[in-house]
Amino acid sequence: MxxxxxxxxxxxxxxxxxxxxxxxxxxxxxxxxxxxxxxxxxxxxxxxxxxxxxxxxxxxxxxxxxxxxxxxxxxxxxxxxxxxxxxxxxxxxxxxxxxxxxxxxxxxxxxxxxxxxxxxxxxxxxxxxxxxxxxxxxxxxxxxxxxxxxxxxxxxxxxxxxxxxxIETGRFAFVPRARRLTRGVLGIPEDAFVVGGVGRLAPGKRFDRLIRAVASVPEARLLLVGDGERREELRAVARACGAEGRVHFFGACEDPPADGPAGPMLPELLAAMDVFVSTSPDETFGLAVVEALAAGLPVLYVACPAIEDLPADAAPGARRIGGSVPELVGALHRLRTAHDPGRPGRLPVPAAARRYxxxxxxxxxxxxxxxxxxxxxxx
Missing domain, CATH: 3.40.50.2000 (Glycogen Phosphorylase B;)
Known part of the structure; x- marks a missing residue:
């Protein structure tokens, strides 16, 4: 055909x-x-x-x-x-x-x-x-x-x-060594509590709210993977919040050609995170959320049809939250309190990730x- x-x-x-x-x-x-x-x-x-x-x-x-x-x-x-x-x-x-x-x-x-x-x-x-x-x-x-x-x-x-x-579910399996190496490349301490976000840096993704929320969680860091028209504006938000040194802008992440330069790809970047957050209020699927679940991360999301269309037990590590900064701060505080930097284990891969x-x-x-x-x- x-x-x-x-x-x-x-x-x-x-x-x-x-x-x-x-x-x-x-x-x-x-x-x-x-x-x-x-x-x-x-x-x-x-x-x-x-x-x-x-x-x-x-x-x-x-x-x-x-x-x-x-x-x-x-x-x-x-x-x-x-x-x-x-x-x-x-x-x-x-x-x-x-x-x-x-x-x-x-x-x-x-x-x-x-x-x-x-x-x-x-x-x-x-x-x-x-x-x-x-x-x-x-x-x-x-x-x-x-x-x-x-x-x-x-x-x-x-x-x-x-x-x-x-997604290629198996590709996102958590590898402890990848976590250490990627954090080393990015200059992130091994014991840091790292919040992650992935997506185009566009207004609809509301990453400005995520930056403000992370800025209110002591010692937390944000790893933002993506590029777009709001990149410089988001950098300014980080500076205004006093969190410039705690927000890492990785840029767009696309698999290179076979002969292209080596560097951290999305599975390695997810391995460097401790929690994944999707702040977009209007999604058609929510692919980044599914990838994060496949990497064993706890997930906070504002909207994700991929999860909302499934039974509640298909993704026990995912929790829907409101999109306001105070709600994000509260949810991150709770996860930060439970975080054990000496044991950065992962959740089991849920049925949702295998389904997709x-x-x-x-x-x-x-x-x-x-x-x-x-x-x-x-x-």
Missing amino acids: RVLHVITGLGIGGAEQQLRLLLRHLPVQGRVVTLTNPGPVAVGIEADGTPVTHLGMTGNRDLGALPRLARLVREGGYDLVHTHLYRACVYGRLAARLGGVRRVIATEHSLGTSQIEGRPLSAGTRALYLASERLGTSTVAVSASVARRLADWGVAPERIEVVPNG DIAHSADRLMTLYERAVGSRPGP
């Missing part, structure tokens, strides 16, 4: 890295087209063996990109087109039709309660999405919560399939591919 994946961009982000991970586990041939920004994830995908084409789209209204994309579809002899993220879904579904491919699966990665991909929802956004959605075969939601939001938006429930995001192993997601997606290719195309 030949599949063309179309995505809006390939800078570092959850949807982008999820595509790379799926490509490693899907038994299909094909290529990736990125409409914009062939960033670090594009380099990683090519290093894994899948070619990437940059379409060079200049903006949402660059209609000249449509015939270029349709030509790539037509010339590739693809059985199916799989689109990812809003702009790629809108353009990709239409380009697939123009290119002669009527089987199109679209994954909705980032539909929140009031935003899509960090932008406010609007009537125009919804109308365009629904018009293009009807050109596809089915729409994949990355969580049951996203499936409900799609149905509320107007997507026919029978056209919605849930394929959760996934990427192999299960790839198998489910492959079933949808086979069903779509084996079915008669729509009008």
Whole structure:
């Protein structure tokens, strides 16, 4: 089976890295087209063996990109087109039709309660999405919560399939030596109480609240993994709180190519933490929370559909909290009090982390591919 994946961009982000991970586990041939920004994830995908084409789209209204994309579809002899993220879904579904491919699966990665991909929802956004959605075969939601939001938006429930995001669960297993080495590289004392956060440094993640909370917990440190437009603003928040020396900005974390520079990757960075906190109030899945659970960390989260959609006993190490600074401070104080720097053990890997192993997601997606290719195309 030949599949063309179309995505809006390939800078570092959850949807982008999820595509790379799926490509490693899907038994299909094909290529990736990125409409914009062939960033670090594009380099990683090519290093894994899948070619990437940059379409060079200049903006949402660059209609000249449509015939270029349709030509790539037509010339590739693809059985199916799989689109990812809003702009790629809108353009990709239409380009697939123009290119002669009527089987199109679209994954909705980032539909929140009031935003899509960090932008406010609007009537125009919804109308365009629904018009293009009807050109596809089915729409994949990355969580049951996203499936409900799609149905509320107007997507026919029978056209919605849930394929959760996934992780390579075993890759995150806690290694004590990695904890010591990573803390040494980062200049963090072995006995420090380290709070962790992972994600794009964007307003919606509310990392400013996490910085203020950590600043109020004596001797606690914050390891923040990610990059984005609020990096300097968050540095200023740390300075204003008097916690500049206790906040470590690691930057974006993406697996390097095989011949790339060595350095701490996400499993090692999680190993250096004592507790993981997600302060975002509007998530579509909560992949970083699942990764932290797979690393055996206790987790505090404000919103995480990946956990909220499961029975309570699926993730006993995860606790939902309010997002205010006082509530964060209280929760961190309790964990800090129970922290034993001489025995930085880990919790057992919960059922939630095993449930979301990427192999299960790839198998489910492959079933949808086979069903779509084996079915008669729509009008």
